[in-house]
Amino acid sequence: MLCDILSICALASAAAATTGDHSSRGQKADVVKRDVCIIGGGSSGTYSAVRLQQMNKTVAVVERNNRLGGHVNTYVNPATNQTFDYGVIFWKNTTVVTDYFAYLDVPLARSPLVSPAIPAYADFANASRVSADALATGNLTAGFEAYLAQLAKYPYLTTGFDLPDPVPEDLLLPFGDFVRKYDLGAIAFTISLYNQGMGNILAQPTLYVLKYFPASTAISAFTDSFVTTARHNNQELYDKALEKLGSSVFLDSNVIRIKRYHDCVEVLTSTPTGPQIIHASALLVTVPPELASVGFLDTDGVEQSLLGQFNSSYYWDTILEGSGIPDNVSLTNIDPQAPYGVPAMPGIYIFGYVGMPGLHTVYYSSPHPLSDAAVKADILAQAAALVQSLGYKPPVNGSPTFVGLNAHNPFELTVSTEAIRKGFYGRFGGLQGRRRTWWTGAAWQAQDSSAIWDFTERVVLPQLVAAC
Ligand SMILES: Cc1cc2nc3c(=O)[nH]c(=O)nc-3n(C[C@H](O)[C@H](O)[C@H](O)COP(=O)(O)OP(=O)(O)OC[C@H]3O[C@@H](n4cnc5c(N)ncnc54)[C@H](O)[C@@H]3O)c2cc1C
Known part of the structure; x- marks a missing residue:
């Protein structure tokens, strides 16, 4: 109910929102309602979106780049159209991986x-x-x-x-x-x-x-x-995911601010066609959770004290x-x-x-x-x-x-050994589900897509689905 009221207020106020994007100033914001709003359409964000859609949940994915895929970089030779992957290269031959690729109809081969x-x-x-x-x-x-x-x-x-x-x-x-x-x-x-x-x-x-x-x-x-795409085009996985997700994905879009309420979250983004408000039951953050990378979030003291501890390579x-x-x-x-x-x-x-x-x-x-x-x-x-x-x-x-x-920066997020010793990761894990927000991605598992999908599948999605 609170969210319904907010959507009317937000519509009125979004026009005046300072987006930092000149083209969208003064424009009326579109509003969509979704079960889950996912910030970041890289490895974990795309996987989560596809799986949630399979589980009959509605999603919105906000991705700042003009494509899904995050660390995937597929080079296309302009003269021959031959492709070569120089970002993410391979995955492990596990059920989570093979099921995902099979669902998106992207053939795998040994790497x-x-x-x-x-x-x-x-x-x-x-x-x-x-x-x-x-x-x-x-x-x-x-x-x-x-x-x-x-x-x-x-x-x-x-x-x-x-x-x-x-x-x-x-x-x-x-x-x-x-x-x-x-x-x-x-x-x-x-x-x-x-x-x-x-x-x-x-x-x-x-x-x-x-x-x-x-x-x-x-x-x-x-x-x-290890396995890789049979056509040596790892971007294909993400292009196929984009086809499945359709208008649920907002590419080239920047999150301006996120407000979290007791029964919903409100995400204001600037998209190429103007401001967009997403009202969702839950938020899934998949971008690197260091404080500087989540400046759009209405962080509280607990979040700030944890996310502010990350260093990076x-x-x-x-x-x-x-x-x-x-x-x-x-x-x-x-x-x-x-x-x-x-x-x-x-x-x-x-x-x-x-x-x-x-x-x-x-x-x-x-x-x-x-x-x-x-x-x-x-x-x-x-x-x-x-x-x-x-x-x-x-x-x-x-x-x-x-x-x-x-x-690919910030890349590996770490905290000091003293922080680990003092129980940082217990408190970090305690952020899951707090303030209607769930989290996944490399900082929650490792720089390892197969393992991130497994973590997302086992730990994050069951909680998220139960909550919305
Ligand atoms: C060069 C390279 C090679 C790798 N090779 C492999 C490999 O062969 N096999 C393997 O398993 N792993 C590999 N990895 C690691 C793997 O890519 C990562 O572990 C995985 O991509 C992490 O997933 P993620 O969802 O946490 O982050 P990402 O995949 O980086 O996704 C985060 C997404 O969020 C977007 N984003 C960031 N900020 C915002 C914002 N403010 N608003 C909206 N969107 C935002 C980013 O554009 C990105 O798309 C490689 C990594 C690199 C860099």
Whole structure:
């Protein structure tokens, strides 16, 4: 009832709302009523919307980009229409994943881990060639087994952050210390390549590394059983989801403010066609829940004190054309002087050959914020130095160009070990369902779409469906 009254008031007041979007000022807002309003149409937001629709709930998805998909980046070669995924690459072969893809009629295929490109290694900071032996710190199979044995101690890490009290001290160790303590050196470099975007992984609390590289990922990696879209176009999943969701999705739309009442939520957005008000029984927030990213929310003291504790690392994916690094060569960054060969960040992980002439993916991370311009400049400088020192043929057609660059920031959200020890995640979990608001996404599970969908399915959706 309160919401019905609000909708009339909101209609009248929206015209006067300061949207920050000049085109929508003074326009009358459209109003829609939905069971759930979802903020963010990336991995978790789209999954939730599709599943809620399957469960006969009405949804509205507000996404600031002009497409659904979040961290998915599919490069389409303008000359050949050939596609290549350089954002999200693969998923695990689990029922949640295969059911979702089957429902959206997107065929899956195995995603082989071994690239046909010739592997080469270099110390990027010194632009010097490095032998693959620089990584020979033990038996990889034994390393996997030892790692899985450690994970087996923490079965509760599989779903969410339902941590015991006290939190085991091993989970709070910097990952480098954990590796040393349990003799996991053989697998440390491999994990650093899977867990890209964490900044300096060896300094991160072990909890986050184990969450990001869980047993299901370790086993999929070891058995080479990841899956990807059969047509090598991961955007297809999200385009098909958009078809199913239709006018329930508001693309290119910014949330201006959200007000939560005891029986409903009111979301004011600016869309390309003008202001839009969404009245919903419940709110599902899927954007990174750090305070700065949810400035549109009418946060209270409890939310502010929790969401204000998040720190972040930073991650970019790019495609560089004409770097001079030869076709068929993938060049990985190893620092032979650093523990386990893991290079310090900010820096590049790899120049990976894409399978299209002249194109390499370049993945970059930083423990602190950097501008896209600074990232580009560093990549170009390192590419030029490597091409020269490794004796590759320098680019002939001028300087290399970025044909793709995406900043996935803020990326990995973490809190201090002291906060984890003091029960941060118990209180964070307590936000679920509070003030008609539910939450999902990477900060609630890990940077792992398959696991996020599983968490959403098991933990969030049952509560949400029961509440509206
Ligand atoms: C380069 C890269 C490669 C990866 N590869 C893999 C992989 O191979 N396999 C895998 O499982 N995982 C992979 N991941 C991790 C995976 O993508 C993430 O864990 C997952 O996307 C997180 O889902 P999410 O819903 O939390 O966030 P996102 O998918 O980022 O979704 C958040 C959405 O919210 C939108 N948004 C943000 N702010 C607002 C706002 N104010 N208003 C409206 N919308 C907003 C964003 O545009 C975005 O679409 C990769 C990540 C990156 C960056």
